[in-house]
Amino acid sequence: xxxxxxxxxxxxxxxxxxxxxxxxxxxxxxxxxxxxxxxxxxxxxxxxxxxxxxxxxxxxxxxxxxxxxxxxxxxxxxxxxxxxxxxxxxxxxxxxxxxxxxxxxxxxxxxxxxxxxxxxxxxxxxxxxxxxxxxxxxxxxxxxxxxxxxxxxxxxxxxxxxxxxxxxxxxxxxxxxxxxxxxxxxxxxxxxxxxxxxxxxxxxxxxxxxxxxxxxxxxxxxxxxxxxxxxxxxxxxxxxxxxxxxxxxxxxxxxxxxxxxxxxxxxxxxxxxxxxxxxxxxxxxxxxxxxxxxxxxxxxxxxxxxxxxxxxxxxxxxxxxxxxxxxxxxxxxxxxxxxxxxxxxxxxxxxx
Numbered sequence: 001x002x003x004x005x006x007x008x009x010x011x012x013x014x015x016x017x018x019x020x021x022x023x024x025x026x027x028x029x030x031x032x033x034x035x036x037x038x039x040x041x042x043x044x045x046x047x048x049x050x051x052x053x054x055x056x057x058x059x060x061x062x063x064x065x066x067x068x069x070x071x072x073x074x075x076x077x078x079x080x081x082x083x084x085x086x087x088x089x090x091x092x093x094x095x096x097x098x099x100x101x102x103x104x105x106x107x108x109x110x111x112x113x114x115x116x117x118x119x120x121x122x123x124x125x126x127x128x129x130x131x132x133x134x135x136x137x138x139x140x141x142x143x144x145x146x147x148x149x150x151x152x153x154x155x156x157x158x159x160x161x162x163x164x165x166x167x168x169x170x171x172x173x174x175x176x177x178x179x180x181x182x183x184x185x186x187x188x189x190x191x192x193x194x195x196x197x198x199x200x201x202x203x204x205x206x207x208x209x210x211x212x213x214x215x216x217x218x219x220x221x222x223x224x225x226x227x228x229x230x231x232x233x234x235x236x237x238x239x240x241x242x243x244x245x246x247x248x249x250x251x252x253x254x255x256x257x258x259x260x261x262x263x264x265x266x267x268x269x270x271x272x273x274x275x276x277x278x279x280x281x282x283x284x285x286x287x288x289x290x291x292x293x294x295x296x297x298x299x300x301x302x303x304x305x306x307x308x309x310x311x312x313x314x315x316x317x318x319x320x321x322x323x324x325x326x327x328x329x330x331x332x333x334x335x336x337x338x339x340x341x342x343x344x345x346x347x348x349x350x351x352x
Contacts, residue, residue: 005135012144014125015039021118032149034119037096039126039145040216041081043138046131054224055092060084067127074120091215094230098212139193142220146188146213150340162190162265163338166303166346170263173301173330173350174199182259185267189214192223201226202259262290265303268344283308284315290351291321299329299352306333306345327351 004012015035022031045063047053059065061081069077082096131138146161171194174181178198183191186203188210195201203226205211211230218226272285280288283304290300308315309331322328330350336343 007129007133007136008141011039011126011129011141014122015145015148018118018122022115032145033099035122036142036145036149036213036216037082037099038078038123039141040219041085042126042129043131043220044085050132055085055219056088058084058088061088063127066123071116071120074116074123095212095215098208098230139221142217143193146217161188161340164193166265166334166338167191167194169332169348170301170303171195173299174261174263175299179260180258181261181263183264184262185264186211186214186228187265189217189223189226189228190265191263192218192226192228193221195223195226197225199225201263202229203227204229206230260297261299261301263301268305268342280314281308281311284311284318287318287322290327291318291325294325294327294351299350302349302351304347304349306347308349309347322351 015032018035019031041061042063044055045057045061048055048057061084066074066077066081086092086094086096129136131141143161143164150161167190171191174196178200181191181195181199181201183201183203186205189203189205191201191203192214203214205214205228208230211228214228218224218228266286267282270282271279272282283302286302287308294300309319328349329352330348332348334346334348336345338346
């Protein structure tokens with residue numbers, strides 16, 4: 001069972017009380033979506049007191065302005081703070097606004113009588129905590145918030161957060177030496193807490209909510225070797241992200257940067273259409289690109305649906321070619337039910 005400090009227990013209780021007070025009221029299901037960026041804003045305010053912290057918090061985004069705001073101005077003051085944080089820190093551009101905070105605040109706090117009092121109480125209660133204290137792990141709190149969010153949000157995210165055990169299993173197969181990693185399907189910054197500082201990772205995600213939560217997750221863990229980019233959705237996004245031209249290149253869209261390791265959980269059962277009009281499931285398509293692209297120094301660590309190992313047709317041919325070229329290092333079969341949005345059994349494939 002997880003051991004918590006007194007401060008960690010108290011903050012979780014504050015979050016729980018917000019949910020209890022709003023339960024059964026309009027917008028209660030998105031209350032956590034409102035609290036995650038709000039709690040992160042408090043964390044940023046605490047962190048700027050530390051020397052070497054890279055982000056800037058100007059006076060308009062300081063927590064004291066929120067705690068002193070009048071009842072009818074609190075929503076306006078909070079949205080100003082978010083806008084200012086994004087303006088002053090280009091790496092956070094669009095992160096808070098892409099979470100749909102304006103719509104969510106109206107849904108949660110304007111449609112329900114007395115719900116503004118819930119928000120004010122939470123802000124004032126949170127003011128007593130300092131997230132930089134040694135008895136507090138903000139990274140752990142953020143993981144709990146994500147887990148709770150995925151369990152209560154009616155329009156549950158797909159992808160949800162990748163379970164810790166799966167993320168740690170994937171990173172176990174990374175080389176010990178420094179490497180450049182590319183993750184074309186980042187989810188909620190799923191690998192950010194687990195990438196060691198001697199490695200760099202560039203990740204992309206097409207879902208606005210997931211990429212914004214992922215950016216906040218990177219902040220929570222101070223995972224500065226991990227870069228998460230919002231990629232504009234397109235039908236051929238994965239084709240644009242992973243290419244075999246020139247051979248031996250894993251590249252993100254708009255870049256020819258070389259990567260040593262491709263590590264990702266591949267979208268399940270989605271169709272990918274390449275530039276020649278060829279259509280394959282996303283998992284089979286990615287494996288076919290790796291067949292064309294692999295160089296001796298490169299590695300791929302990919303989480304797939306178990307059906308990738310058994311389907312016939314073009315996918316069977318791809319599997320035979322993988323064996324013929326001796327690219328398979330490890331196959332780990334995993335049970336169903338490991339992801340919160342699907343019961344599909346999984347398989348981890350390591351290629352070398």
